[in-house]
Amino acid sequence: MRRFSHKRFSGGGAAVKISDIGEFGLIKRLAGGTIFNPNGVIKGIGDDAAVIMTGQDRVLLVSCDMLVDGVHFIYGKIPLFDLGHKAVAVNMSDIAAMGGVPRHVLVSLALPSRFTVEEAEELFNGMKSLLSRRSVNLIGGDTVRSDVFTIDVTILGEALIGSVIMRSGARPGDVVMVTGSLGDSAAGLEILLNDQLSGRVSADDREYLLAAHLTPEPRLDQSSLLVKLGFVTAMMDLSDGLAGDIKHICESSRVGAEIYLDRLPYSQCAARVARMAGKNVVHWALNGGEDYQLLFTVPSGKEEEVIEAFCGAGLGAVTAAGRITDPGCGVRLVGFEEDIKHLAKGFDHFSG
Amino acid sequence: MRRFSHKRFSGGGAAVKISDIGEFGLIKRLAGGTIFNPNGVIKGIGDDAAVIMTGQDRVLLVSCDMLVDGVHFIYGKIPLFDLGHKAVAVNMSDIAAMGGVPRHVLVSLALPSRFTVEEAEELFNGMKSLLSRRSVNLIGGDTVRSDVFTIDVTILGEALIGSVIMRSGARPGDVVMVTGSLGDSAAGLEILLNDQLSGRVSADDREYLLAAHLTPEPRLDQSSLLVKLGFVTAMMDLSDGLAGDIKHICESSRVGAEIYLDRLPYSQCAARVARMAGKNVVHWALNGGEDYQLLFTVPSGKEEEVIEAFCGAGLGAVTAAGRITDPGCGVRLVGFEEDIKHLAKGFDHFSG
Known part of the structure; x- marks a missing residue:
């Protein structure tokens, strides 16, 4: 037995x-x-x-x-x-x-x-x-x-x-960059779930934000351009939100990071919907998740080259939004004191 | 919109x-x-x-x-x-x-x-x-x-x-063979679900049949030997039961098949439990499913070579249990008339 x-x-x-x-x-x-x-x-x-x-x-x-x-x-x-x-x-x-x-x-x-x-x-x-x-x-x-x-x-x-670009290659001093705008998917979800917004959001905003949430476009062309540039040190996609996801690069690369809240790229559409819904668009950009943009790091001084290459190829926005710091610094959100307290959490399937 | x-x-x-x-x-x-x-x-x-x-x-x-x-x-x-x-x-x-x-x-x-x-x-x-x-x-x-x-x-x-051995290579005249014994997994499931059997099945039978159901061993060594033999024409694993699974070889190979009910390999353990439970062990062998034995076809006359090779390598039983027929013949179960009526159905996840 x-x-x-x-x-x-x-x-x-x-x-x-x-x-x-x-x-x-x-x-x-x-x-x-x-x-x-x-x-x-x-x-x-x-x-x-x-x-x-x-x-x-x-x-x-x-x-x-x-x-x-x-x-x-x-x-x-x-x-x-x-x-x-x-x-x-x-x-x-x-x-x-x-x-x-x-x-x-x-x-x-x-x-x-x-x-x-x-x-x-x-x-x-x-x-x-x-x-x-x-x-x-x-x-x-x-x-x-x-x-x-x-x-x-x-x-x-x-x-x-x-x-191949893994999460483990970021070095202190590298610049943290993201493709596209962040928080659009969260704004689209808000439109889907919040009946009170119905009718108040413009048709254009609604279409753009719902598409971001329902039919995200994988950033394959952007990835391919970054591979060609050849100097990206670490990369991952943003599925849970920047605040949580950057920690994975920090852990894999054994580094810390600073994210500059005032440089986070978000769309005007998302900002308008956040205002209507009484939500914070920076919170969406940090923690909304499901944006499926690329989060990557490049050596300091290379960020302009990335921005120009994206512009030249018509591949949309790309933004320097932070900096890799020494190990032991953890992830620091830099910005307005009152924002930071409730902004620093990623999505976890089993918590809450 | x-x-x-x-x-x-x-x-x-x-x-x-x-x-x-x-x-x-x-x-x-x-x-x-x-x-x-x-x-x-x-x-x-x-x-x-x-x-x-x-x-x-x-x-x-x-x-x-x-x-x-x-x-x-x-x-x-x-x-x-x-x-x-x-x-x-x-x-x-x-x-x-x-x-x-x-x-x-x-x-x-x-x-x-x-x-x-x-x-x-x-x-x-x-x-x-x-x-x-x-x-x-x-x-x-x-x-x-x-x-x-x-x-x-x-x-x-x-x-x-x-x-690589696909399902599509069986030819009329080929012999249909199976590794191991069929219906052991179904017998093990019966023991798990039928409380009335509890205590009546011997410890040895129980251990053997539960292992067949709960921890089936993938037939990797048998597969590797069959690859070495080099003449297997078609192969698949038995997950849903021989009666249903042989149809996949027939469809892929565009052939028919006869299965000889009196040659189906089943263990004495399964036969004993079937008798106690008032079930038909041949039904289990045909339709029980989850045996994860290999079902394969070899050119006529090669079956003895397979049996000897398995015996020589200590890889357990292997049985010739049927024959590939011309396309259009479908799958025929050959045996006692009264058995056949209720034996001819495979498992389907969405039916019933």
């Missing part, structure tokens, strides 16, 4: 709830001792994607992102076509964050039995629309029944080994 | 419920037109794993399997350590089914907030125990909150291009 002779169900001992240590705490607890054949593994757990050697000078990038109804999206509040787009976009964003090119996805779907075939097709049409535009293949997956609608996308990308 | 101007939520038109067309019907509806860059794609959707060129003579095999609480397992009925083993094992089985070697996995976990850190660790310990024994790395994943405990494992394997 080996199999049921001790309480393997609970693990025994004092129970620690996952919400006590949070998503990243849990990952730290689980992620140790997971490489049993290091041959060819350049990076396992701990960056936007794993990095595996596949040839003399080529690597495979692999990542996955799971989206759960009621947690990451609300069924009925996001068109299924857009949800399909988004599920693929957030994964492409992880490949962009490594300086790679996305090539293939696998899609695991857990669908409630009330789902119709047409709904599943609409979801897939949203995926395929972005996949075809980026020449990325859907090569496999799984389809199962569940009471909770869940989408898990695995993405495979490729890169030249010398082009 | 482009975004909400038409009913993209429902897709419009007559709604077809997924349960009406089943899991495989749904996959057929969704799987068309998914390759947007055919360069390097040898096989996309439609086999046990996708096959992607990575070098002159090497391919990457990729597959994923999602397990949902209440559908694929029942929380509390399977020790978390065993569930971790199983989640990895079923994915390794897909790589075995292609004639490949598993190399890396990514694990996406959706956990209810009541979960403890110790429980998550126990689940991971089960995964790591099998991963370390097979020298396979855990290189990434995602961890999110959900009301329904869900595990999605993506596996990456590799193979020489000439070694």
